[in-house]
Amino acid sequence: MGKFNIKFWGIRGSYPTPGDKFIKYGGNTTCLEIETEHSVLIFDAGTGIINLGKKLINEDKFKNINLFFTHTHKDHTEGFSSFIPAYSGKYRINIYGAKFFDLGIKEVISNSMTYTSFPISFDEMSSLKFAVDIMETDIIIKKVENDLPIVYNKFHSNYTSNENDIVIKVLRGYNHPKNGIIVYRIEHLGKSVVFATDVESYSGTDKKLIEFSKNADILIHDAAYNEETYLKKQGWGHSTPRMAALNAKDANVNKLYLTHYDPEDTEDDIDQKLIEAKKIFKNSYLAYENLEVSLI
Ligand SMILES: [Zn+2]
Ligand SMILES: [Zn+2]
Secondary structure, eight states, X not given: OOOEEEEEEEOBOXXXXXSGGGTTTOOOBOEEEEEESSOEEEEOOSTHHHHHHHHHHHHOOOSEEEEEOSOOOHHHHTTGGGOGGGXXXXXXXXXXXXXXXXXXXXXXXXXXXXXXXXXXXXXXXXXXXXXXXXXXXXXXXXXXXXXXXXXXXXXXXXXXXXXXXXXXXXXXXXXXXXXXXEEEEEXXXXXXXXXXXXXXXXXXXXXXXXXXXXXXXXXXXXXXXXXXXXXXXXXXXXXXXXXXXXXXXXXXXXXXXXXXXXXXXXXXXXXXXXXXXXXXXXXXXXXXXXOEEEOO
């Protein structure tokens, strides 16, 4: 029957928000886990990845950990230096991300762990690490029989895939300052999830994102602002629940999950975001820390 589960380990944007006021939805920054029968995939290494790392060590199920970055802002990378599997020689961390400002993903993560800010460098972490810069023209395929996902050029490589593979598609968006983000579409066993965090939609919806998300089972979409705060933060690279819902509706997805809440958002603010989204797209839900969703 197979397995295709997603779990939210961090749903906040900008910075972590510990404290009583943030218990219901959680205060860790962005991290999403996808687990299938044979593989684990992680999207972003905000502080949510710290608890995920402990779980991976305790369960001891996967030796190959596949880590995909949407982009390298702090709220998507700051947990990596505390990701315990990276310190164990038993694990192999396969890292994927775009080049940002001509710096490869390995350089950017390494630069976040130099001695002035952290005592252990990226290369000193004991895990085997492997990093690849990916582009929109790439497609990544993880076959059950291969330990590693393989990156193919969509136009120039010969590749085949079937429903048992995990297929990861890449959309490069530039609607997030200053060098854009990657939106990922993950397909497995006939089901699909699109992870669109740190995206700012356009007036009249984001046509590229809609095309990329067409008929997905789940669209996870940035909803950092409400209509009022957006007016002050236009161009900051985030969306409102209304924008997320309009994209979900036009893409004909099955379910929409709102995420990347503003760190100032109270529980009431987040509840209100769901009300706004549901006015446009009925099948809207709120992501919260530790929420698990099964696609099979
Ligand atoms: Zn962010
Ligand atoms: Zn960002």
